[in-house]
Each structure stands twice: as structure tokens, then as C-alpha cells.
Amino acid sequence: MAAFEKELLALLPRLRRFARSLTHDAADADDLCQVTVEKALLAQGSWQAGTRLDSWMYRIMRNAWIDTARSRSRAAETFVGEDAGLSVGATGNAEARVALNEVDAAMRTLPDEQREAVALVLVEGLAYKDAAEILDIPMGTLTSRLVRGRQALMARLGEAA
Amino acid sequence: MTIEPEMLMAYADGALDPLSAKRVERAIAENPALADEVARHRRLKVRLASAYAPIAEEPVPDRLAAMLTSNVVPMQPPLRQRSRLSLPLWQSAAAMAACLVVGVLLGRQVDQGPISATEHGLYAAGPLASALDRQASGGDGAVRIAVSFRATDNDFCRVFQSAAADGIACRDAKGWALRRTMPGSAPKAGGGYAQAGSSDAELMAAAQDMMADMPLDAEGEKAAIAKDWRSR
Numbered sequence: 001m002a003a004f005e006k007e008l009l010a011l012l013p014r015l016r017r018f019a020r021s022l023t024h025d026a027a028d029a030d031d032l033c034q035v036t037v038e039k040a041l042l043a044q045g046s047w048q049a050g051t052r053l054d055s056w057m058y059r060i061m062r063n064a065w066i067d068t069a070r071s072r073s074r075a076a077e078t079f080v081g082e083d084a085g086l087s088v089g090a091t092g093n094a095e096a097r098v099a100l101n102e103v104d105a106a107m108r109t110l111p112d113e114q115r116e117a118v119a120l121v122l123v124e125g126l127a128y129k130d131a132a133e134i135l136d137i138p139m140g141t142l143t144s145r146l147v148r149g150r151q152a153l154m155a156r157l158g159e160a161a
Numbered sequence: 162m163t164i165e166p167e168m169l170m171a172y173a174d175g176a177l178d179p180l181s182a183k184r185v186e187r188a189i190a191e192n193p194a195l196a197d198e199v200a201r202h203r204r205l206k207v208r209l210a211s212a213y214a215p216i217a218e219e220p221v222p223d224r225l226a227a228m229l230t231s232n233v234v235p236m237q238p239p240l241r242q243r244s245r246l247s248l249p250l251w252q253s254a255a256a257m258a259a260c261l262v263v264g265v266l267l268g269r270q271v272d273q274g275p276i277s278a279t280e281h282g283l284y285a286a287g288p289l290a291s292a293l294d295r296q297a298s299g300g301d302g303a304v305r306i307a308v309s310f311r312a313t314d315n316d317f318c319r320v321f322q323s324a325a326a327d328g329i330a331c332r333d334a335k336g337w338a339l340r341r342t343m344p345g346s347a348p349k350a351g352g353g354y355a356q357a358g359s360s361d362a363e364l365m366a367a368a369q370d371m372m373a374d375m376p377l378d379a380e381g382e383k384a385a386i387a388k389d390w391r392s393r
Contacts, residue, residue, distance in 0.1 A: 013219070017214075041229075143167040151166070
């Protein structure tokens with residue numbers, strides 16, 4: 001396997017996690033992963049070895065999600081899958097599932113621009129600077145979206161003052 | 162002095178330069194409500210990181226992995242061997258082995274530095290030990306403390322980041338025992354590639370597993386520092 005594919009394979013667990021925090025739904029998340037990997041394989045030539053592959057992949061995934069979300073919201077309200085969260089049960093336990101469902105539900109209420117900032121910084125653990133680059137926004141925009149998203153989540157999750 | 166919500170959040174994340182961090186600390190000293198807000202930011206971070214952590218630990222579905230491995234040359238170990246059930250085990254064993262190696266290497270390299278290898282295992286020493294003893298969570302410096310909590314075995318533990326190592330240290334009778342160590346992620350001079358992503362989320366998830374209840378807030382931390390982190 002070429003080095004590119006190998007590195008990409010190693011990133012898949014993190015990409016699945018990012019996809020899940022964007023989409024709230026296990027099946028949608030894996031569809032998004034598939035589209036992202038397809039796009040990455042096609043665009044492979046434009047990735048510069050030595051630069052961060054994770055940032056490059058997060059960016060592709062985020063843009064792919066915007067595209068699909070846009071076309072879906074035109075069609076209908078997002079369908080809320082009843083079994084969202086159930087797939088964690090494959091290896092997880094009931095407690096983990098409940099924790100994820102609560103957080104998923106709170107994340108779902110955020111506007112996209114706040115959710116993606118929260119996902120990159122709080123879930124994926126990226127530095128502000130890297131998240132701002134992936135989202136193609138200035139640092140000030142990132143921090144203001146991030147702080148609003150977090151305050152909304154705190155209120156939802158019972159962490160309010 | 163007013164502190165913007167963005168600045169307070171950045172302080173909670175350890176993302177401020179030392180000068181701004183000092184400004185925030187002065188404001189916090191005057192207004193305890195700000196300390197609560199910092200604690201809320203940190204608790205939210207732990208909660209989100211640990212809620213999504215299981216996804217990254219699941220085996221990757223075959224159809225996704227196959228997109229990258231379908232042209233595999235025969236030299237490559239067959240991916241199928243990592244069956245659905247054995248993958249997480251294999252992963253955690255590898256991660257554990259990596260932690261041990263890092264720990265042992267660190268112990269050897271820097272016996273007089275931040276970590277010392279004793280007959281009872283790895284313990285924090287020098288600047289790391291004093292930061293764990295006295296430093297409040299958040300803020301900037303050579304050592305950053307992300308969060309403090311009481312573990313299910315009743316010891317106090319703290320998640321730390323430093324240039325030499327990241328990890329979880331728990332206070333026992335002999336000092337700060339290192340329960341987890343990973344390569345350091347704290348920014349090195351020049352802003353090199355810090356592995357914040359993986360180690361941060363992994364440590365937070367590990368911490369969540371160890372916690373008896375919620376992380377300590379600023380008050381709880383202060384009280385623990387005053388009692389020298391004695392839990393009993």
C-alpha cells in the first residue's frame with residue numbers, strides 16, 4: 001500500500017469521529033466518510049507530502065458535508081433517525097451510548113458554523129489556529145463561533161451558570 | 162477590567178499567550194464567577210471529548226477500509242486478520258505498549274528532569290511535580306494542567322501537558338504516580354506540529370473513565386492544593 005493510503009487508513013478512526021459529530025447519525029457519518037475518502041483519493045495529487053494530512057482530510061470532509069447538507073435541506077427537513085447512536089453498541093456499553101446521545105442531541109441544535117468549530121476544537125482537539133485554517137476563517141471568527149457554540153451547549157447540557 | 166468571553170474560553174483551553182493569561186488570572190482573582198466559567202468550559206470539553214471517543218475506538222467498517230486497501234500488495238499484513246472483535250483489543254494493547262515505551266524512555270532519559278523511574282514505577286519529579294502540586298488548571302507555562310479530579314480509588318489525579326510528556330498523574334503516598342504517559346504536546350518553540358488531536362482526546366477519555374464524579378472546580382482545586390492533595 002502506498003504511504004498516502006496507509007496514512008489515510010490510520011486517520012479513519014478520527015475521521016469517523018469528526019463525521020459523527022457533524023452528522024449526529026452513524027449511517028450518515030459513514031456515508032460522509034466514504035465520500036471524503038473518494039474525494040481524497042481523486043485529489044491525492046494536490047496534497048503536499050510533509051504537510052498535515054489530518055487537516056487536509058478534515059477540510060475535505062467539512063466541505064463535502066456542507067455540499068450534502070445543502071442539497072438535503074432543499075429536499076426536506078433532516079430526518080432524525082430513531083436508531084441514531086445505536087451503532088456505538090457494537091463495542092460500547094449502554095452508558096457510553098446514553099452519554100453520546102445526550103451530547104449528539106445538544107450538538108444537533110447548534111447552527112452548522114458553530115457545530116463545526118466545536119467539533120474541531122473540543123472533539124478533535126485541534127488548536128484554534130488549525131481549526132481556523134481548516135474552516136478558512138480568521139481566528140476572531142473562529143473564537144466567536146466557538147464561544148457561542150459552547151455557551152449554547154452548556155445551557156443544553158445543564159452546565160449553565 | 163473586562164475580560165471578553167472569547168478570552169476566558171481561550172484561557173480555559175490553555176490557548177492564550179503568557180501575557181494575556183496573566184491578565185485573565187488577575188481578573189479571576191477579582192471575580193470568582195470567572196473561575197466558575199473557566200471550570201464550566203473545561204467540564205464541557207471533557208464531556209464532549211469523552212462522549213465521542215468511543216467512535217474513534219470502534220473498528221473501521223470494512224467497506225471504508227477496503228477503499229484504501231483493495232490494491233494492497235501481498236507484502237502487507239492482511240487487514241482481515243484484525244477481526245471486528247480483536248481490533249479494539251489490539252489497538253489498546255498497542256497503545257499501552259507505546260505508553261510503556263514512552264514512559265520507560267522518558268524515565269531513562271530524564272531521570273533528573275520531570276520524570277523519575279523508581280522501584281514503584283514512574284513518578285513526576287522536578288518542575289512537573291511542583292506544577293502538579295501547586296498549579297491551578299488552565300493557564301500557560303511549561304506545564305499545563307488540563308483538569309483535576311478524584312479517581313474511583315479516591316486518589317486525586319490531574320491531566321497534564323508538557324513539552325516532555327502528556328499524561329495523567331495521581332497523588333499517592335510517594336508522590337505523583339504517572340498512570341498514563343504520551344509524547345508531549347505542549348507547544349514547542351517555533352510552533353512545531355503538536356499532536357494535540359489524538360493525545361488530548363485520548364487522555365480526556367482515559368480521565369473520564371477514572372473519574373469518581375465531576376472534575377474539580379476552581380474551589381475544589383484550591384482546597385485540594387491547600388491539603389497537599391491528600392485524599393484520606
